[in-house]
Amino acid sequence: MADIAALNLNTTLDYVPLVHAFNGSNTKTGGDSLNENLNVWYQTGDMAWMCISTALVLLMIPGVGFFYSGLARRKSALSLIWLSMMSTAVVSFQWFFWGYSLAFSHSAGRFLGDLENFGFRNVLGAPSVGSPKIPDILFAVYQGMFSAITVALAIGAAAERGRMLPCVVFMFVWATLIYDPIACWTWNPSGWSAKMGGLDFAGGTPVHISSGCAALAYSLMLGKRRGHGTHELNYRPHNVTHIVLGTVFLWVGWFGFNGGSALAMNLRAVMACFVTNLAASVGGITWCLLDYRLEHKWSTVGFCSGVIAGLVAITPGSGFVPPWAAVIYGVVGGAACNYATKLKFVIGVDDALDIFAEHGVGGMVGNILTAFFAADYIAHLDGSTTIPGGWINHHWIQLGYQIADSVSGFTYAFGGTCIILFIMNLIPGLSLRASEDAEVLGIDDAELGEFAYDYVELTREVISEDDSIPKFSTENAVSSLSREQPEEKP
Numbered sequence: 001m002a003d004i005a006a007l008n009l010n011t012t013l014d015y016v017p018l019v020h021a022f023n024g025s026n027t028k029t030g031g032d033s034l035n036e037n038l039n040v041w042y043q044t045g046d047m048a049w050m051c052i053s054t055a056l057v058l059l060m061i062p063g064v065g066f067f068y069s070g071l072a073r074r075k076s077a078l079s080l081i082w083l084s085m086m087s088t089a090v091v092s093f094q095w096f097f098w099g100y101s102l103a104f105s106h107s108a109g110r111f112l113g114d115l116e117n118f119g120f121r122n123v124l125g126a127p128s129v130g131s132p133k134i135p136d137i138l139f140a141v142y143q144g145m146f147s148a149i150t151v152a153l154a155i156g157a158a159a160e161r162g163r164m165l166p167c168v169v170f171m172f173v174w175a176t177l178i179y180d181p182i183a184c185w186t187w188n189p190s191g192w193s194a195k196m197g198g199l200d201f202a203g204g205t206p207v208h209i210s211s212g213c214a215a216l217a218y219s220l221m222l223g224k225r226r227g228h229g230t231h232e233l234n235y236r237p238h239n240v241t242h243i244v245l246g247t248v249f250l251w252v253g254w255f256g257f258n259g260g261s262a263l264a265m266n267l268r269a270v271m272a273c274f275v276t277n278l279a280a281s282v283g284g285i286t287w288c289l290l291d292y293r294l295e296h297k298w299s300t301v302g303f304c305s306g307v308i309a310g311l312v313a314i315t316p317g318s319g320f321v322p323p324w325a326a327v328i329y330g331v332v333g334g335a336a337c338n339y340a341t342k343l344k345f346v347i348g349v350d351d352a353l354d355i356f357a358e359h360g361v362g363g364m365v366g367n368i369l370t371a372f373f374a375a376d377y378i379a380h381l382d383g384s385t386t387i388p389g390g391w392i393n394h395h396w397i398q399l400g401y402q403i404a405d406s407v408s409g410f411t412y413a414f415g416g417t418c419i420i421l422f423i424m425n426l427i428p429g430l431s432l433r434a435s436e437d438a439e440v441l442g443i444d445d446a447e448l449g450e451f452a453y454d455y456v457e458l459t460r461e462v463i464s465e466d467d468s469i470p471k472f473s474t475e476n477a478v479s480s481l482s483r484e485q486p487e488e489k490p
Helices: 002-010 044-071 074-104 136-158 164-187 192-196 204-222 240-262 267-295 300-317 323-340 343-347 355-373 376-382 398-426 436-441 443-448 455-463 473-484
Strands: none
Touching: 044 074, 044 136, 044 240, 044 300, 074 136, 074 164, 074 443, 136 164, 136 204, 136 240, 136 355, 164 192, 164 204, 164 398, 164 443, 192 398, 204 300, 204 355, 204 398, 240 267, 240 300, 267 300, 267 323, 267 376, 300 323, 300 355, 323 355, 343 355, 355 398, 436 443
């Protein structure tokens, strides 16, 4: 044993040294992959974590669809799932086409990128603009999911009265004119907010404030649903199970949304995951308690809404704040979003799914709280990020930076969306609002010809037990009408 120990002490093991910084060729793509191994500049664990995070953010998009679907009425439930899934397809193409270049090109300006990476041109193995720890192509795929889910969040405003074709056109245009500039000025090192010192770890302004304000603008431009303010719209969410399922997808996916924003697998990513889960938990409890004081019922929908509020609030600060601050984010975020659901009655806008209350208000709350609780030692958990911190570090001006970023995002997203929708509504074939007949029938039947629940078949096969009654809906209506009209005797 002693001989073996001595051998081990005197043996020099062969190993491949870890390369810490990219120093490959100066080509725009990061090197010639046929003649050199571009993988040596990046740690496999970092890339694996970012691929997993990308998949987790993608999982959030059907989560948004199920959450919105459960909140709506049965006859328009499928259209909201369809819109959320279509946003993935449309925005994925837009991101490849020019979205990534407009937001994250290496030669971007203070407000917008250029077309250097049009069609993913030169997007390959060079260090990304977001972090030198991952390559351009991986950063581009990950950020593409952020763009897609932001559009999915916003487009829920079309619930129960918006036509599908204008929604699809809006997805492409809005991602180009609204999301990409805000993402550029927030996350691109060349952006004015990033240069100013604004702190937004995972999307308080680009994702939540922008989508919430877009939803508010869409609701305003669409107008109120038929029967708004009467007993006709005094309904409960039609499928609470869908709401719970959507919340679960979102809660799980948010680990990749916030944790992945560290852009590497390190202690900062772990901390972001922890505070994300804690804020969600406290937010759910807070909303549930606030609803209980009014109705003395432990609302499942209220709990799920509070979880989302906590997740939204912690998003901008998740990579900056210590664990105990997550409790404050959950309480303040849950309470603020709960009370914000009453704003639509004050301003007279039919925000059917309370998107502005959850995401617009929640994003602003998160941005402001980050000014107070951002800590320099938490940001430096990745070993490289250095910030002056927030009020915890006596950096008082940070509150001004956060307010400036929030107000600019709110103004640009709301105003820009109103202009986009106003112009679209003037173009033949792109009128935003469905007809009154389509609204009464339900968007699922009128626009998709399919249903979340096949109640048509249920009516034909179960309710209509009389074999003399035709099994086809068009004949059914005529047959029923003829039976109701007694024959006139001569």
